[in-house]
Amino acid sequence: MLLEIFIFLTLAFPKAGIMVSGVSITVAELLFVMALLFGFNRIKQTNISLKMIVLYLMYLLFLLINLMFNISDANASSIFTLLILIFSPMAFFIGKSVDRVLFIKYVTIAVIITSVFAVLQKTFGVLNIDIQGVTESLGTSIQDKPIGFMAGGTALKIPSTYQNGNGFGLFLSLGLTLLMGYRFDNKVWQIVKNISLTFGFVSLMLSGTRSAMIPFFIFIPYILYLFFKRNFNKAITCMMVVGSLIILLIIYFYYTRPEFVVNFFDDYILRTLSDKTGNQRIPQINILFDQLHAANGLDYFRDIMIGLPWSDLSALEGVFSVIGYRGFLGVPIIYGLWIAPIFYIWRKNKFIAIGLLLNIIAWIVDGSFNYPPYLMNYFLFVGVGINWKDERIEKNSHSDGGSATSSRS
Numbered sequence: 001m002l003l004e005i006f007i008f009l010t011l012a013f014p015k016a017g018i019m020v021s022g023v024s025i026t027v028a029e030l031l032f033v034m035a036l037l038f039g040f041n042r043i044k045q046t047n048i049s050l051k052m053i054v055l056y057l058m059y060l061l062f063l064l065i066n067l068m069f070n071i072s073d074a075n076a077s078s079i080f081t082l083l084i085l086i087f088s089p090m091a092f093f094i095g096k097s098v099d100r101v102l103f104i105k106y107v108t109i110a111v112i113i114t115s116v117f118a119v120l121q122k123t124f125g126v127l128n129i130d131i132q133g134v135t136e137s138l139g140t141s142i143q144d145k146p147i148g149f150m151a152g153g154t155a156l157k158i159p160s161t162y163q164n165g166n167g168f169g170l171f172l173s174l175g176l177t178l179l180m181g182y183r184f185d186n187k188v189w190q191i192v193k194n195i196s197l198t199f200g201f202v203s204l205m206l207s208g209t210r211s212a213m214i215p216f217f218i219f220i221p222y223i224l225y226l227f228f229k230r231n232f233n234k235a236i237t238c239m240m241v242v243g244s245l246i247i248l249l250i251i252y253f254y255y256t257r258p259e260f261v262v263n264f265f266d267d268y269i270l271r272t273l274s275d276k277t278g279n280q281r282i283p284q285i286n287i288l289f290d291q292l293h294a295a296n297g298l299d300y301f302r303d304i305m306i307g308l309p310w311s312d313l314s315a316l317e318g319v320f321s322v323i324g325y326r327g328f329l330g331v332p333i334i335y336g337l338w339i340a341p342i343f344y345i346w347r348k349n350k351f352i353a354i355g356l357l358l359n360i361i362a363w364i365v366d367g368s369f370n371y372p373p374y375l376m377n378y379f380l381f382v383g384v385g386i387n388w389k390d391e392r393i394e395k396n397s398h399s400d401g402g403s404a405t406s407s408r409s
Contacts, residue, residue: 002038003094006031007103007380011110011171014373015163019139023080026137028373032087035094048093052341056089059337066306066326073311081370088375089337095383103384104182105189108196111175114168115199118160118206125153135161148208157208166366169212170374172204173358174381176216180227181351198245211362219354226350284316288324305329321367335360338369338378345385352385 009016010028017026063086067074095103121129126147132138143149145163148156157165179197184190204213291312295303307327316324322331339360346353359378362368369375 002031003035003098004102004106006035006094007098008106008110010373010376010380011106011175012113013134013161014167014377015136015161016134017137018133019137021076023076024137024140024372026372028376032091032094032376036090048096052092055337055340059089059333060086062326062330062333066330069302069306070310073309078310084370084372084375085334088372089379091376091379092383092386095380095385096387098384100384100387103380104178107175107178108189108193111172111179111196111200111203112192114160114162114171115196115203118158118168118203119199121158121160122154122206126155126159127153135159136163155208158203158206160203160207164368165207166209166211166362166368167371167374169204169207169209170359170362170368171377172200172207173212173216173362174355174377176200176204177223177351177355177358178381178384180223181349195245209362209366211366212358215358215361219358223351223354284314285320287314288316288320303327317367318363318365321370335363338363338375341382341386345382345388348388349385352381352388356381356385 006028009031014028015024015026016028017024017030019025063082067079067082070078117129117135126142126149130136130142136142140163142159142163145159146157147159147165150156155165158168159165160168162168162171176197179193179200182193184193204216207213288308291308292300292303305327307323307325307330310325313324319331319335322334326334342353342356342360345356356378359374369378
C-alpha cells in the first residue's frame with residue numbers, strides 16, 4: 001500500500017510538503033525513501049536487466065566523481081540537486097513492481113485532479129487557488145516562481161499542483177500519451193479516462209510550457225495514427241466524445257478568459273519564432289562557452305570533461321546545464337541512462353515510449369530534471385513500460401475488468 005500512496009501523491013500532489021533550510025521536503029519524497037526501504041522485499045522480486053544495472057552504475061560513478069571534483073564548491077542546494085539525479089532513477093523499481101492497471105487508474109485520477117486545479121487557477125487566479133503545504137511547499141511563495149503573472153492574478157504558465165507550468169506539462173506529456181494507448185473494458189472507468197483526457201489536453205495548453213506543448217503537438221499526428229490503428233470504430237467514438245468536450249471547454253474559456261483563446265497563437269507560436277534569444281537560452285550558452293574558453297591546462301581539461309566549478313556557474317537550462325555542471329562526458333552518460341529504456345519500451349508500448357521521448361526533448365532545452373519530482377515520475381513510467389506485456393490485448397483479473405492495449409504493431 002505504501003508504494004501506491006507514494007505513486008498517487010507524486011503524480012497528483014508532488015509539491016505537498018514544507019521548506020527546511022531552503023530545501024523543499026515533500027511528502028512524496030519521504031514516502032519514496034520509505035517505499036524503497038520498507039518495500040524492499042516486494043521490489044527485490046523484480047527482474048532487472050544487466051544492461052540497466054551497468055548503465056546505472058556508470059551513471060552513479062560519474063556523478064560521485066563529479067561531486068568529488070566540486071566538493072569545495074558544494075552547498076545544500078547543489079548537494080540536494082545531485083541527490084535528485086542519483087536517487088530519482090530508483091523510482092524505476094517501484095514502477096516495475098506496482099500493479100499496472102492500478103497505476104493507470106492513479107494516472108487517470110491525477111490528470112483530472114491537476115487539470116481541475118489548472119482550470120480553477122486560470123479562471124479565478126493562481127493566488128486564489130493556492131494551498132500552502134498542498135499545491136506548494138509550506139514556506140515557499142508561488143509569486144517567486146517563473147510562471148509569468150498577469151493582470152487578474154492569472155499567469156502565462158499555470159502551475160496546477162506542480163508549482164511550475166513546465167513541470168506540469170512534463171507530467172501531462174507522460175500521462176496523456178499513456179491514457180491514449182490504454183482502454184478500460186469497464187465502461188465507467190473508460191468514461192472517467194475520456195474526461196481525464198479532455199481536461200488533460202486543455203491543461204497542457206494552460207500550462208504554457210512550450211518545451212512540452214510544441215513537441216506534443218508535433219507528435220500528435222503519429223499518436224492519433226496509433227490510436228486509430230488500434231480499433232477504428234471505438235477510436236472514432238472516443239475522439240468525438242473527447243473533441244466535443246474540448247470544444248465546450250474552449251467556448252467556456254472564450255467567455256471567461258477570452259484573451260487565452262484569442263492570444264494563444266501569438267503567445268506560443270509567434271513569440272517562439274520571433275524570440276532571437278531562445279527565451280534567454282542563447283545568452284546563457286554564450287556565457288558558458290566564454291567560461292570554458294577562459295580556462296587553461298588541466299583546468300580546461302577538467303572543465304570540458306567533468307564540468308566547471310559549481311561556484312562559477314550561473315543559471316543554465318537543459319543540455320547546457322549538464323555540460324556546465326557535469327561536463328561533456330556527462331551528456332552521453334546522463335542522457336544515455338534516460339534514453340536507453342525508450343528503445344526497449346518502444347517494442348512493447350509506443351504510447352509510453354512517446355511520452356518518455358517528449359520529456360527527453362523538453363530536457364534538451366529545460367533543466368527541470370534538476371528538481372523533484374520530474375525525473376522520479378519519468379522513471380516510474382519507465383518501470384511500468386518495461387513491465388508491459390507483449391500481448392496486443394491482455395485480459396486481467398482485476399475488479400474493473402480492464403484490458404491493456406499494446407502498440408507493438
